[in-house]
Amino acid sequence: MRALSNHIGGHLLIAGLSLLLPLLLYRARHLDDNSLTSWQWVFEAADPGRLLLLLALLTPLFWLLAVAPDLVRRGAPGSGQSPPGGQAPPGPGGNSLWSRAWRRFGIPLLAFTACLLFLDSPETIVDSARYFIQAKSFSEFGPLYFFRQWGGEIFAWTDLPLLPALYGLLFTLWGESRLAAQLLNALFFALTALLIAQLGRDLWDEETGRTGALLFLGFPYLYSQTPLLLVDIGAMFLVLLALAGFHRAMTRGGLYIVVAALAVIGVFLVKYSAWLLLSGLVPIFFCSLGADRRRALVRAGLALAPALVCVALLFWGMREVMADQLALLLEFQRPALRDGWSESLVSTFFFQTHPLLTAALLYSLYRAGRERDLRYPAVAWLIVLLLVIMELRRIRYSIPLFPLLALLAGYGLRDLADPGLRRHLLLVIVGSSLLLAWGAYLPFLKSMAERNLQQAGRYLDTLAAERIAVVVLAEDEAAMDPRVTVPILDLFTHKTLAYHPPALAAGPPARIATSPLRFTWEMALPAFYFPAAAPDPEILVIITGGPAAEFTPEIIAKLGDYSLLRSFVADSGIFQHRPYVQVFGRGSGAGAGLTDLRPDFSLYNMADYHIR
Numbered sequence: 354m355r356a357l358s359n360h361i362g363g364h365l366l367i368a369g370l371s372l373l374l375p376l377l378l379y380r381a382r383h384l385d386d387n388s389l390t391s392w393q394w395v396f397e398a399a400d401p402g403r404l405l406l407l408l409a410l411l412t413p414l415f416w417l418l419a420v421a422p423d424l425v426r427r428g429a430p431g432s433g434q435s436p437p438g439g440q441a442p443p444g445p446g447g448n449s450l451w452s453r454a455w456r457r458f459g460i461p462l463l464a465f466t467a468c469l470l471f472l473d474s475p476e477t478i479v480d481s482a483r484y485f486i487q488a489k490s491f492s493e494f495g496p497l498y499f500f501r502q503w504g505g506e507i508f509a510w511t512d513l514p515l516l517p518a519l520y521g522l523l524f525t526l527w528g529e530s531r532l533a534a535q536l537l538n539a540l541f542f543a544l545t546a547l548l549i550a551q552l553g554r555d556l557w558d559e560e561t562g563r564t565g566a567l568l569f570l571g572f573p574y575l576y577s578q579t580p581l582l583l584v585d586i587g588a589m590f591l592v593l594l595a596l597a598g599f600h601r602a603m604t605r606g607g608l609y610i611v612v613a614a615l616a617v618i619g620v621f622l623v624k625y626s627a628w629l630l631l632s633g634l635v636p637i638f639f640c641s642l643g644a645d646r647r648r649a650l651v652r653a654g655l656a657l658a659p660a661l662v663c664v665a666l667l668f669w670g671m672r673e674v675m676a677d678q679l680a681l682l683l684e685f686q687r688p689a690l691r692d693g694w695s696e697s698l699v700s701t702f703f704f705q706t707h708p709l710l711t712a713a714l715l716y717s718l719y720r721a722g723r724e725r726d727l728r729y730p731a732v733a734w735l736i737v738l739l740l741v742i743m744e745l746r747r748i749r750y751s752i753p754l755f756p757l758l759a760l761l762a763g764y765g766l767r768d769l770a771d772p773g774l775r776r777h778l779l780l781v782i783v784g785s786s787l788l789l790a791w792g793a794y795l796p797f798l799k800s801m802a803e804r805n806l807q808q809a810g811r812y813l814d815t816l817a818a819e820r821i822a823v824v825v826l827a828e829d830e831a832a833m834d835p836r837v838t839v840p841i842l843d844l845f846t847h848k849t850l851a852y853h854p855p856a857l858a859a860g861p862p863a864r865i866a867t868s869p870l871r872f873t874w875e876m877a878l879p880a881f882y883f884p885a886a887a888p889d890p891e892i893l894v895i896i897t898g899g900p901a902a903e904f905t906p907e908i909i910a911k912l913g914d915y916s917l918l919r920s921f922v923a924d925s926g927i928f929q930h931r932p933y934v935q936v937f938g939r940g941s942g943a944g945a946g947l948t949d950l951r952p953d954f955s956l957y958n959m960a961d962y963h964i965r
Contacts, residue, residue: 363774364419368412371781374708375405375789385704386696387748389477390577390794392704394927398800399793407792411784419777456559460550460566461543467570468539470791472532474580475803479833479873479930481582482840483510484517486879488582489529489843491521493881504674508876511678511686515622516584531844535580541590542579545569548590549756552597553763555604556640556728564779565756565763568713571782572755574705574748576790577798582844584624589753591619592630599634602656603641603649610656617660622667625682630753632738636731685871695746705748707782710762717765729764732757802931805921806838809894809934810845812919816938818891820884821848824908826855828899830862832929833870835898836878842896842934843882851890852882855905870930889914893937898930915939 378385379401382392476482490507491499499507499521503514523533546566553562579586598613617634620627634657642649668675702711721729736754739745769775798804813821823842825835836852843850861874893915895908904912915937922933 360771360774363771364416364777367774367777367781368416370709371412371415371785372405372409375408375785378704378708382704384697385700387574387700387705388696390574390705390797391700394925395793395797397927398797398925401793404788404792408785408788411788412781415780415784416777418780420773422776423773456563457550458547460563460570461547464546464566464570465539465543467576467787468535468542468579470787471576471580471795472535474577474795474798475801475807476581476841476844477577477798477801477803478581478583479837479841479870481844482837483508483512483872483876484520484582484584485840485844486876487512487514487517488520488524488534489840489881490879491518492524492529496521503671504677506879508872508879509674509678510872510876511625511682512584513622513624515619516587519587520582529844529847531582534582538579538581538586541586542575545586545590545593545756548593548597549760549763552593552600552732553760555597555600556731557764557767561763561767562760563763564766564775565760567779567783568710568762568766569756569759571707571710571759571786572705573707573786573790573794574701575752575755576787577794578749578752585749585752588620588624588627589756591616591623592627592633592753593756595620595631596633596637599653599656600637600641603638603652604643606648606652610652613656614660614663617657618663621660621664625678626750627753629738630735633731633735636734640728640731685867696748697746698740701746701748701751706758707786709778709782710759713762713765713778714758715765716768717761720765720768729761732761732764736761797925800923800925801928802924802933803841804923805932805934806842806896807845808923809919809921809936810842812921812936813846813848813892813894816848816892819849820890820892821846821850822853822890822893823850823882824853824855824893824895824911826895826897826902826904826908828897828901831898832868833898834861834873834876835896835902835930835932837873837876838896838898838932839878839882842894849884850882850894851884852878855907889939891939892918893939895935895937897933897935900924900931900933902933912937 378392379396382396385392487499487507487509490502494502496518499518500514503509519537520534523530523537527533546569549569550559550562550566553559553565555562575586595613595616598609598616601609602613617631620631638653641653702708702714717729720726721733736757739751739754745751766775766778769778823839825838827835839850839852861871865871865874893911895904916939917935918938919936920934921936924931924933
């Protein structure tokens with residue numbers, strides 16, 4: 354029992370903070386201005402008392418798991434001494450092959466498994482409509498058409514083609530499977546944890562790398578992003594691969610030179626905002642020179658020169674499209690980020706990040722200054738650039754920084770000498786972050802109106818008809834063009850959708866020029882949603898952009914031969930855009946109940962949703 358009594362004051366402090374901090378944050382949740390998973394909103398779909406009770410039940414388990422290695426080590430007769438440095442043994446089997454494999458891949462496996470908990474989340478960010486159309490174009494027409502028509506027939510907005518092409522390749526191999534894309538993002542997430550451990554081991558030591566990799570699981574916000582058909586998780590992985598790969602290319606050479614070159618190309622082709630993050634290669638370069646500077650310089654040149662040549666050739670071929678995109682970024686996105694699209698650092702680092710991780714991050718500054726550690730700026734540079742110099746305050750654009758934040762926090766925790774206390778702190782951070790994301794964020798996301806498209810798509814797959822007609826109706830002064838819901842519905846069904854545009858479509862509102870949803874009005878639906886003329890379909894889907902959307906006389910006349918099969922009208926009441934879905938079928942009872950053609954709320958217990 355000596356292991357349980359060691360540093361009992363420290364363990365009690367960690368256990369107390371694990372319960373006290375969520376209470377304090379809940380009381381101060383009005384400070385959280387996150388635009389998707391604000392604590393002001395998520396606890397309208399989740400019971401805070403229930404989550405606190407679960408956390409209280411987990412608290413002694415975290416403590417027990419933290420001291421378990423010491424209990425096991427001291428349980429054997431005559432084994433009262435700790436190994437050098439006070440560290441626990443590497444794991445089951447000492448230095449066996451299984452133990453080494455677990456130490457290397459255990460945390461990435463945990464990261465991958467954590468992502469699986471959130472696969473049922475709806476597509477909560479409408480940008481996924483663009484990426485789905487791009488990926489489906491790759492799958493339907495092939496890679497040559499995809500790259501030739503990028504920015505032409507394929508609406509590109511301010512996107513780059515790498516991740517949509519990868520999604521399209523998955524669709525080609527396994528059909529239009531959202532699950533395949535989600536597993537790819539889960540793999541990116543897991544590999545990011547692996548790279549954090551590698552970079553930490555290369556710059557400092559194995560324990561720092563492993564601690565940083567575990568802390569990477571302490572960002573609850575990330576779990577709202579991993580299931581989505583977006584490019585942010587992939588961009589995060591490629592940026593870290595470029596940094597870690599470039600360091601190894603300079604210090605070890607060999608295949609790491611090829612890896613670094615491919616990673617740099619990938620960063621250039623994944624997202625425009627990621628280009629700036631390649632400036633992180635500069636401090637990594639100086640950190641990696643070593644004693645043999647000539648050889649390191651040659652390796653750096655071999656890694657970067659081919660990458661820059663390939664990128665230059667690709668850009669020359671896409672120069673007209675990219676010039677228009679860059680102009681749009683400068684004219685529209687940069688001013689919007691500066692003037693309106695922002696979330697506070699308090700929200701990002703105390704509500705969307707576990708506050709104990711933030712404390713470890715702040716302490717790492719002190720430790721680096723005390724140690725005069727010049728390797729620290731090599732990791733911290735991008736954080737300083739985006740958050741301090743550029744004053745970026747949009748969390749989605751900060752996602753590539755999260756692995757670096759986790760690694761620096763792990764560096765700070767190395768001053769916590771007792772491994773049991775360090776394990777306890779890590780378990781609290783990771784366990785409570787996963788509990789928050791699974792117990793509060795996920796129920797809230799599933800209460801959003803975007804869930805209607807997910808549920809409707811699944812319902813359509815249970816019907817016999819293969820071709821589904823889709824009509825979209827907008828509200829006056831709509832927040833976005835509701836046509837964007839067509840590709841999102843398509844993502845959730847294997848049926849063929851045929852879009853029927855209204856006879857007279859409303860134009861965009863005046864404020865659209867500065868709206869982050871401007872692309873929804875400028876994006877034209879592609880030809881595969883306008884199949885050749887066919888007889889009236891057996892199934893008709895009507896998507897309304899909100900409760901105030903009116904059925905036109907044209908739609909009322911069309912519905913004379915149909916009856917209502919199912920309505921999907923879930924609504925969190927938080928956001929302006931509320932896609933409601935009604936499914937009509939031709940057959941017996943057609944025309945019944947058409948006196949009020951707004952969504953049939955009576956089919957649902959709307960008391961479960963808070964309507965503002």
